[in-house]
Amino acid sequence: MTKNNNPKTTIVDIIGSGRVANHLLRAFNQNPQKNVDANLVNPRTLLGARPFAQIALIAVSDNAIEQVAAKLNYPNAIIAHTSGSTPIDILKPFAPQTGVFYPLQTFSLERKLEYSKIPFFIEGSSKQTADSLAALAASISNQYHIADSQQRKALHVAAVFACNFTNHLWAIADTILNENGLTFEMIRPLLEETLNKTNILSPLQAQTGPAARGDSKTIEAHRQFLASAPDLQNLYSLLSSSIQNLQNKNHP
Amino acid sequence: MTKNNNPKTTIVDIIGSGRVANHLLRAFNQNPQKNVDANLVNPRTLLGARPFAQIALIAVSDNAIEQVAAKLNYPNAIIAHTSGSTPIDILKPFAPQTGVFYPLQTFSLERKLEYSKIPFFIEGSSKQTADSLAALAASISNQYHIADSQQRKALHVAAVFACNFTNHLWAIADTILNENGLTFEMIRPLLEETLNKTNILSPLQAQTGPAARGDSKTIEAHRQFLASAPDLQNLYSLLSSSIQNLQNKNHP
Numbered sequence: 001m002t003k004n005n006n007p008k009t010t011i012v013d014i015i016g017s018g019r020v021a022n023h024l025l026r027a028f029n030q031n032p033q034k035n036v037d038a039n040l041v042n043p044r045t046l047l048g049a050r051p052f053a054q055i056a057l058i059a060v061s062d063n064a065i066e067q068v069a070a071k072l073n074y075p076n077a078i079i080a081h082t083s084g085s086t087p088i089d090i091l092k093p094f095a096p097q098t099g100v101f102y103p104l105q106t107f108s109l110e111r112k113l114e115y116s117k118i119p120f121f122i123e124g125s126s127k128q129t130a131d132s133l134a135a136l137a138a139s140i141s142n143q144y145h146i147a148d149s150q151q152r153k154a155l156h157v158a159a160v161f162a163c164n165f166t167n168h169l170w171a172i173a174d175t176i177l178n179e180n181g182l183t184f185e186m187i188r189p190l191l192e193e194t195l196n197k198t199n200i201l202s203p204l205q206a207q208t209g210p211a212a213r214g215d216s217k218t219i220e221a222h223r224q225f226l227a228s229a230p231d232l233q234n235l236y237s238l239l240s241s242s243i244q245n246l247q248n249k250n251h252p
Numbered sequence: 253m254t255k256n257n258n259p260k261t262t263i264v265d266i267i268g269s270g271r272v273a274n275h276l277l278r279a280f281n282q283n284p285q286k287n288v289d290a291n292l293v294n295p296r297t298l299l300g301a302r303p304f305a306q307i308a309l310i311a312v313s314d315n316a317i318e319q320v321a322a323k324l325n326y327p328n329a330i331i332a333h334t335s336g337s338t339p340i341d342i343l344k345p346f347a348p349q350t351g352v353f354y355p356l357q358t359f360s361l362e363r364k365l366e367y368s369k370i371p372f373f374i375e376g377s378s379k380q381t382a383d384s385l386a387a388l389a390a391s392i393s394n395q396y397h398i399a400d401s402q403q404r405k406a407l408h409v410a411a412v413f414a415c416n417f418t419n420h421l422w423a424i425a426d427t428i429l430n431e432n433g434l435t436f437e438m439i440r441p442l443l444e445e446t447l448n449k450t451n452i453l454s455p456l457q458a459q460t461g462p463a464a465r466g467d468s469k470t471i472e473a474h475r476q477f478l479a480s481a482p483d484l485q486n487l488y489s490l491l492s493s494s495i496q497n498l499q500n501k502n503h504p
Contacts, residue, residue, distance in 0.1 A: 062467075062469075062470065063469075085470055085473060104438065104442055105442055106446055106449065108449060110453075111448075111449060145438065147434070154429065155429070155438070157477050158425035158439060159439060161421045161422075162424075162443055163442050164462070164463065166443070166446060167458055167461075168463075168491060168494060170413075170455035172414075172494075173455075174454060174455050176410040177407070177410050179406070180402065182397075182399070182403060182406060182410075186371050186397065186407070187410060189370055190357055190415050191415065193357060193365065194358055194415045194418060195443055195447060197363060198419075198422065198440075200363070203423035203426050203436070207423060208415075208416060209412055209416030217315075221337060221405070222337075231494060235490060235494055238486070242424075242483060242484075242487055243420045246424070246427075
């Protein structure tokens with residue numbers, strides 16, 4: 001990236017070496033306005049740190065945030081972390097202006113991402129701090145939201161259900177298919193349509209399948225099918241009941 | 253649809269009035285080769301039935317297949333059903349040539365579907381019957397597979413995990429988000445990327461999140477968050493253990 005001497009340039013140090021740190025660097029560097037001068041800083045040695053930076057983003061694992069924050073030396077910077085499940089308060093002892101800059105996405109180094117579509121969730125120790133972090137998010141993405149630590153926790157729990165647990169159900173499906181000479185590719189069009197359907201119906205309205213229609217004969221046949229895998233059988237039963245509970249709660 | 257007198261035209265009666273029957277009719281009518289003359293037949297009155305049809309597809313709910321088959325009058329047709337979880341044998345008493353013509357997709361009347369991407373799973377009482385049904389599937393879709401009743405059951409169980417249960421996890425996420433002033437749209441980019449990631453990594457390899465990385469502190473914080481919803485707390489724990497079990501099984 002060519003050095004930009006535009007006075008409106010924001011100097012951002014990203015402290016981290018993992019997936020989030022690297023994707024944020026790419027995102028700032030791809031930003032067509034070129035109004036962010038971003039730089040990676042090694043979280044152990046602090047090599048690359050620029051004490052004159054205006055914003056320092058701590059993009060390390062949740063457990064390491066506090067100890068990294070304690071050794072930083074940015075006299076005038078906003079110090080923000082990028083974690084969904086860590087309160088803003090953890091940074092309070094280390095700087096007058098603190099914040100959270102949380103991109104809600106699953107990051108793999110192998111994947112190219114459309115950064116403009118990633119929603120950022122912003123929190124600031126003051127309105128001014130939040131505004132600065134929001135402007136930084138807006139330089140990458142079309143979507144940012146102000147969210148407090150409780151909302152961020154809700155987002156993270158929701159994301160575990162909707163992303164991590166969902167992926168696990170796909171891993172289970174993959175296993176069942178492989179054991180029967182079938183492949184995950186065969187169900188991909190079904191998964192795509194299941195997701196696309198939520199564009200026109202809420203997931204609650206879009207619910208289909210044996211549990212939703214109270215088809216106890218099919219549920220029992222599927223439980224029999226899973227008899228040799230008690231873990232999966234148990235999960236099948238619990239998820240089927242959970243579908244019925246949620247429906248009863250919404251249409252008693 | 254204009255009547256097609258091409259001698260290679262296959263006459264297909266679709267017995268049913270629901271989502272699958274209607275989507276199959278649309279799919280045959282959109283087929284650019286115009287080599288299928290398809291027609292809906294009312295499953296109660298049999299209005300619209302053409303006794304000279306070559307293939308009769310029973311697209312009714314699983315429980316009704318047998319009683320519909322019993323009253324059909326197609327002296328020379330292949331009689332096939334479109335159900336994932338019903339064995340081919342159920343049709344045996346009613347015709348010499350029987351089969352299964354199972355489209356693996358979630359069908360809503362509101363949605364337009366790309367029929368060419370729907371995988372069809374075919375079974376026939378003879379090789380010739382299977383070939384005829386396979387040719388019919390090929391007139392709609394780029395993808396068909398020969399699958400026996402056991403494989404079809406595996407597909408259906410896998411689809412319940414990957415589609416119905418997944419949709420339920422999204423409904424749970426939606427509830428959690430709404431209760432905290434957030435919306436499902438905020439996690440949509442995350443869901444899309446979670447699915448896209450499985451193009452380059454198997455779901456087992458793609459697994460991320462607190463359970464996958466053994467982050468018991470976050471798991472406990474999330475369980476606390478869900479304390480007022482014991483059902484969800486229980487589901488959270490079971491799915492987290494299930495992720496760890498599957499990982500241990502594959503990388504002991």
